[in-house]
Amino acid sequence: MGSLGDVQAQAMAFAEPLPLKSGAQLAGYTLVYETYGRLNADKSNAVLVCHALNASHHVAGTYAGEPRSEGWWDNLVGPGKPLDTDRFFVIGVNNPGSCFGSTGPMHVNPATGRIWGADFPVVTVEDWVDAQARLLDRLGIAQLAAVLGGSLGGMQALSWSLRHPERLRLCIAVATAPNLSAQNIAFNEVARRAIVTDPEFHGGHFYAHGVVPKRGLRVARMIGHITYLSDDAMEMKFGRSLRAAELGYSTQEIEFEIESYLRHQGDKFSEYFDANTYLLITRALDYFDPAREHGGDLTRAFAGAKCRFQLVSFTTDWRFSPARSREIVKALLDNRHRVSYAEIAAPHGHDAFLLDDARYHGVLRACFDNLAKEVGA
C-alpha cells in the first residue's frame, strides 16, 4: 500500500443557478474537487467520496511542499488501499457553503458585490447531492460505481440513492443516521448559540469588521469533540490525568489533561473554520430527514432506491449509534433492497469512521473488491 503522493485540487464553475430545497437558489457557483486514479474507458469505475462537517474535497494524498497535508481519509484511499486508486477513479468534492474552496459564505455575492456572510442561502444534503451530480455531468460520468461517506457524508450517500437512484451501483453509508435525534440537534444548537452570541459574530457579517467570532467557534468545536469521542475512549486517553504534579486550585487555569486537549482543539479550529459555514453545515445535519416527506415512514422514503447498500456503524458511537444504522437497514430490508450491514466493535466512538481499524477497513476492502469485479475495474 502506497500513498497517492502529491495531488492537486481543481475547480469547476457553474453558470446555471442551483435550485435549493428551501425554494431559494444559488446563482453561479464554483465547486472545488480532487480526483485520484484514472477513469476507465467505459467510465464505470468512479467513486464519489462525500465529506462531513470539518472536511473537504482533499480526501487523500498530499499537497506539494506542505508537510502533514494528508487528506482526511488518506488511510482508506490510495494505491492498494481499501478504496484502491489503481482500480477506481475517486472524486472528492467540496460542498457549497463550506469554507475550503467551493462557493461559500466568505465569498462575494455577485448580486450585491458584498461578502455573503449570514446571507448565504441555507443549503441541505439534497442540494449538495444535486451539485455533486452536476459535477459528474460535466465529468461525463453517467453512473457512479459507488458513493461513500461517513457521518454527514453518509447522509449524502443515502440521499444519492434517493435523488439519483439510477446513477449509483452501491451506496456506502458509514456511522450515519436517518436523521438527527433531539439530543443531536441540541448539541448543534448550543454550538450555534455560542457562535451567534459571540459579539464578534456581528450578525454573520464579521468579515467587514475584520474580526472572527473565535470564542464561539472554540466552544462549538469543544462541544463537537466531546460528542465525537466515546466516554470510554476519553477515559482511556485522558482519564483524570493532571497537567501538573499537584492540583492548582483554580477555576480558570488548566488542571486536567482533557481540558488542555479540548482548548487546543478549539483554538486550532477557530483559526481556520468559518463561523457561517459552521451554522450552515450543522443546519444541513438538522434538516436531513428523508422520511419527513413520507409521513415519517423511512421504509416508504427508501422505496425508490435501486442500488445496493453497505451500512457500517461502531459500537461506541453515541452520536450516531448502531441503533440508528439499524433503522436504515430495516427500512431497506422492508423494501427488499440488497443491503449488507457491519457493526464494528471499536472503542473510539464516532471518530472511528476516520480511523484505520482492521475489521472496518476489511469490510470496505471486500466491498470495493467485489465492486471492482462487477465494473471491470
Added chain:
Amino acid sequence: MGSLGDVQAQAMAFAEPLPLKSGAQLAGYTLVYETYGRLNADKSNAVLVCHALNASHHVAGTYAGEPRSEGWWDNLVGPGKPLDTDRFFVIGVNNPGSCFGSTGPMHVNPATGRIWGADFPVVTVEDWVDAQARLLDRLGIAQLAAVLGGSLGGMQALSWSLRHPERLRLCIAVATAPNLSAQNIAFNEVARRAIVTDPEFHGGHFYAHGVVPKRGLRVARMIGHITYLSDDAMEMKFGRSLRAAELGYSTQEIEFEIESYLRHQGDKFSEYFDANTYLLITRALDYFDPAREHGGDLTRAFAGAKCRFQLVSFTTDWRFSPARSREIVKALLDNRHRVSYAEIAAPHGHDAFLLDDARYHGVLRACFDNLAKEVGA
C-alpha cells in the same frame, strides 16, 4: 401527604475562618439554611440534605406570598412524605461559594472592601462538608440520623462518611459518582470556557462593570441541560417536533422545539445564576475524588467510614451512570460496610433524582422508616 406550607430561611454567621482544602481559608462567613420539623429531645432525628449545582438551602415548602416557590426537593420532603418532617428534623444549608445567600463571590471581601468575584477562594466538597459540620455544632447536633444528597449533593453525603464518620448513622447518596469522568470534566470545561470568554465576564469582576456574562451562562446551562436528560427522554419529549408547521430554512431562527426549550432554559438561568458560582461549583465537582489521596484506591478511601450506606442510581443517567454507583458499592463491600443499592429503571436520565418516581421514592421511604425506628423518631 401534605406540604410544609410556608418556611423561612435563617442565617448564621461564623467568625472563625474556615480552612480550605486548597490551603487558603475563608474568613468570617455566613451560612443560610432552613429547617423543617422538630429536633427531638435527644437530638437524634436530624437529617441533612446537601444541594447540587443549581439548588440551595430551600429544599422544601414555600415562601409566603411567592407562588410556585416550592423547594427543589419538595416532592420528597414534608409531612407524610418519604423524608417525613413529622418525624425528622430536616436541615438544608446553602454552601459557601453559592449564589443563594451564603457567603459567595457576589459578596464583599472584608479584607479588601471589594466584591470577591473571581477572587473568591476555590471551595471543595470537603470544605462544604466542614462548613456544614460547623453549622451542626452550633445547632447542638452531635450526630445526624442521615445525610442525603443527589449528584453533587451525593458527593457531599459520601464525604461526610469519610470526614466525620462518627457524626452520621446513614449516608444516602443518589445519582452520584466517586469522581467525574474525563467526559464529565470535559462538559464542565466547555461551560466554563463559554463563561470565561464572554467579554462581559471581565476576568470575573463583572459586578463593577454593571454587566453579567449572560451569553456564557446561557451556553453553560444549555450544555448542562443536555447532560441532565437522557437521549430517550429528549426524544420522547421533543423528538424532531417543529415550532412552526413548515421549515423556515434559517440557521439562526428556532426551527425545532428542542431549540426553543434549551434557549428558554438558558435565558432563565442567566437571569439569576452567578457566573463565578458556576465556575466554583463545577470545579468542586471536578476536584472531588476521595480515592486520590489513597493512590487511586477507592476501597482504601472508604476504609474509615462507620455509617450505613444507601446508594441509588438510575438506568438512563449517562452523566452519573449506574456503573459509577456500583464502583462505590464495591468499595464499600470490600470494606464490609453495610450498604444497600437500588438501581432504578427510569427514563429521565440524571434528572430522575429530582422527580417523583414511585420505586425510587419507595426505596427512600423504606430507608427513612427504618431509620425512624432506629432513632426513635
